[in-house]
Amino acid sequence: MTDAPPILIVEDEPKIAALLRDYLVAAGYRVETLGNGALAVDWIRRHAPAAILLDVMLPGEDGLGICRRVRAFSQVPVLLVTARVEEIDRLLGLELGADDYICKPFSPREVVARVKAVLRRTAAGATPAADPVSLDAERFDARVRGRPLTLTPVEFRLLHKLAGQPGRVFSRSQLIDALYLDNRVVSDRTVDSHVKNLRRKLAEAGVDPVSSVYGVGYRYEVPEPDVPG
Numbered sequence: 001m002t003d004a005p006p007i008l009i010v011e012d013e014p015k016i017a018a019l020l021r022d023y024l025v026a027a028g029y030r031v032e033t034l035g036n037g038a039l040a041v042d043w044i045r046r047h048a049p050a051a052i053l054l055d056v057m058l059p060g061e062d063g064l065g066i067c068r069r070v071r072a073f074s075q076v077p078v079l080l081v082t083a084r085v086e087e088i089d090r091l092l093g094l095e096l097g098a099d100d101y102i103c104k105p106f107s108p109r110e111v112v113a114r115v116k117a118v119l120r121r122t123a124a125g126a127t128p129a130a131d132p133v134s135l136d137a138e139r140f141d142a143r144v145r146g147r148p149l150t151l152t153p154v155e156f157r158l159l160h161k162l163a164g165q166p167g168r169v170f171s172r173s174q175l176i177d178a179l180y181l182d183n184r185v186v187s188d189r190t191v192d193s194h195v196k197n198l199r200r201k202l203a204e205a206g207v208d209p210v211s212s213v214y215g216v217g218y219r220y221e222v223p224e225p226d227v228p229g
Helices: 014-026 037-047 063-070 087-095 108-122 153-163 172-179 188-204
Strands: 007-010 031-034 051-055 078-082 100-103 133-136 141-144 169-171 210-213 217-220
Touching (some): 007 014, 007 037, 014 031, 014 108, 037 051, 037 063, 051 063, 063 078, 078 108, 100 108, 153 172, 153 217, 169 172, 172 217
Parallel strands (some): 007 031, 078 100
Antiparallel strands (some): 133 141, 169 217, 210 217
């Protein structure tokens, strides 16, 4: 992958930047690092990285400001990295156009896996994998590889919302708005319960496309195609 565009790490803590760089290089990626947010936007314009690991708390310019400015001219995958765990920070980052959100402390292997996932989703010219889950909103009909999937109306709306934008992280409040059409007040636990039931039914049908993002919400990933044995 030496000729591919680099992964850019914008991180002012040298030990963390070095750790991420080492793991990404070991995974075969070319990596560049910056320690000051004020340098990031111009660098990104000039070099067009394949993805950006962007710390939120940076000298010069914070990660949220950088993400906002980058989204004005590029759809490069952005993964925000931060020790700030407040829900509002997470949702703000995602609304600014971040593709993923990673909280410190983290597993470097998980970060590499997240980078690989966003690169798969956004690879230029890549043909999207065929989704074995199909939905007919008019008929409230859900199927997995052509076989009917029995869902409640709420579970169907939940799946339809998530599957409509694969890879996007939805907060629980965003999902509540999609699940109930009468504006009723429900708790986050209610959403979690519906997600749990939905995931159980999908797993019984042989797929597991819905995953949780700690402290943020849920997302849908198109399941990997079956590999013949």
